[in-house]
Amino acid sequence: MQLDTRNLSPLVSHLNPAQREAVTAPPEHRLVLAGAGSGKTRVLTHRVAWLIAAEGVSPMSILAVTFTNKAASEMRGRIEQLIEVPIRAMWVGTFHGIAHRMLRLHWKEAGLPQSFQILDADDQLRVVRRVLKGLDLADDQWPPKMVAGWINTQKEEARRAEHLSGEGDFTQQQLVRIYSAYEQTCERQGVVDFAELLLRAYELTRDNADIQAHYRRRLRHILVDEFQDTNALQYRWLKVLAGDTGTLFAVGDDDQSVYSWRGARVENMINLSRDFIGCEIVRLEQNYRSTGTILNAANGLIARNSARLGKKLWTEIGEGEPIQLYAAFNEYDEAEFVANRIKEHIDGACAYTDIAVLYRMGAQSRVLEETLIRARIPYRIYGGLRFFERQEIKDALAYLRLLHNRDDDVSFERAVNTPTRGIGATTVERLRVLARQRGLSMWAAARDGGAALGRSAGKVQDFLKLIDSIAQTTQELSLSKTTEQVIERSGLRGHYQKEGREQAETRLENLDELINAARSFELQQLQDAPADPDVEGLSEPELDPLTAFLARAALESGEEQAGPGEDCVQLMTLHAAKGLEFPIVFMVGLENGLFPHIRSVDEGNLEEERRLCYVGITRARKRLYMSYAETRRVHGVEQIGMPSQFLKEIPPECIVETRPRAHTLRPAFAARGYGGGSGGSRYSAGVPAAPPARTAMPASMRQTSGPNGLRLGQRVRHERFGEGTVLQFDGDGDRTRVEVRFEKGGSKWLMLSYANLLPV
Ligand code: ATP
């Protein structure tokens, strides 16, 4: 049937010809392979709208996979806007979210208890630790993190312990033994880790013929965003779901594959045309996001990578402003630079939400936060500091989980002596042994344990009674009221009130925030209640609010933080920034060792780091700032930073330095002839070093020059410590102190009036 596209014009009129072709293509397999900002996500969203509005496809036949839950809700919103019809019945979410949904619907067939709980990465480590103990294996020989990583890798390859037994060398055999014990423990407790969610859902659709037929009949159209970061198991699952009848519409960019460390396989893009017969590749080449300068910088950088599928990107937006590079003195100076520039932009009528600060490591956020708070700049950490991972929140959640499932050993262990109830490590260990010997959960072992628990038996019984009693009295209560009761009656509130002042305040605030979260979750659930029953008789899983809330806490921790509607600067890691865009972007910490990260370089993953840098640069629409710090405290140790090699790899005409600095600090950099676009390098010897601008430091470090004519960055000699560089001043008059980084012996604070420092 020839479609009359005139009435559908809003759906395709804002698309270029290549995008339009992809959106309106007949239902066959497609791979949209294109660079950053070329409209891949836009094409995917429009494709869904097109299928529904133009092809008459039921929203129920569509499965759309996005990279985060936030992206999923944005996509749903955009599609609803485009077609002006609510699409609640459509499955849109992350791979994990969708797997979870399927397992909730088919828990029985998947071999899970109805009340199964999700273990997050932290919980998983605890279970691994316990399993190691049970097998009498030492933690230092079998680091739990390594073991958990190995288990996850096996799961990602769809390998169960039983498939592996008898294989490999001694180490491998031990690992298989641990894996097997781990599987049994999880099974007994009714818990699943993240990798297990996917594996179970995969096995369910692969092995259960009825369920497979049902989903193949139902999910005719599968669309996947950020396809370059799918792992092996996700790929297999897609193959099973699509079968011979479903169609796959994948969009991705091999240059943005940044999760190989979590099992992502960029080869999946290449395999598509082999496994999904007839899969055509569509290329988009026009970038609609960034200025020419930003795009040139990104293109120049990524061209250094060898393993690429290769693509072109161009823009009509115009050249725009050059990228500004700031050589900060240290991380505080860097943060101050960011804060100052943010203020300038805000004065220029830009909103805080237009601005993002991106960094390589989560820990870099602390100094930025400190500085932004001082500068009264509102900010949010997006996807970083995970609310649901905070100690007090996990404590409260452990109680909630126990109410729900008494056999959840991880929660039992956490709650049993938090707050302290005189149930010591020995008793807990006894319970563990008892549970293991009898093949019971710790709860059941505690219940039946009796005298075996020694002197603490009474206290353990009291704990069981407490949980049962909370469960009973909260049975009829709402989720938020239950949460409130749990926090009170468990004694957690009282426990944290007793902590040191500042700490206690934050923790209590967080606990209150948990009640708030529960309340807004209840409201949201009411709104989301599906209006129409599923026509095929498979209604949405009817989850009680507590189960749904706990699942959400495990699946979505942290994502919610970038509060919708609130005007604030967004702070996030480069990984978390994938797929997003902002008018103004700061990329901080561009130092060798930090970015590219030393570990990745050591592991031969420089190209992935470069892709991460490419992701960062291409988040910027109009303005991009980059900075590095000459010294930075890492794990409490002052380190000297060399500018990231990526800075050299960006075409020099794209960058200008924003501020001249003392040339003495960066001789190595100057020697390479690196320089800004206007007027060459200001580092070069011979160019008079202008005094560094003031205001770069936090209060205690605000001075840039001290008495005796010494300046920041100046080389000095000390009688005993030898030569060094002035890092910062503190105090004034006679009490002026100076921090000097000596070549031998690290940095030291000295009283300036006694130090007798001589300029070199
Ligand atoms: P990334 O690789 O970073 O995920 P992407 O390829 O998914 O990027 P989008 O986020 O879909 O790109 O689009 C980038 C920007 O360009 C968005 O603001 C989008 O609205 C805009 N855009 C895309 N196509 C067009 C178009 N044809 N006309 C106008 N704007 C467009």
Ligand code: MG
């Ligand atoms: Mg995208």
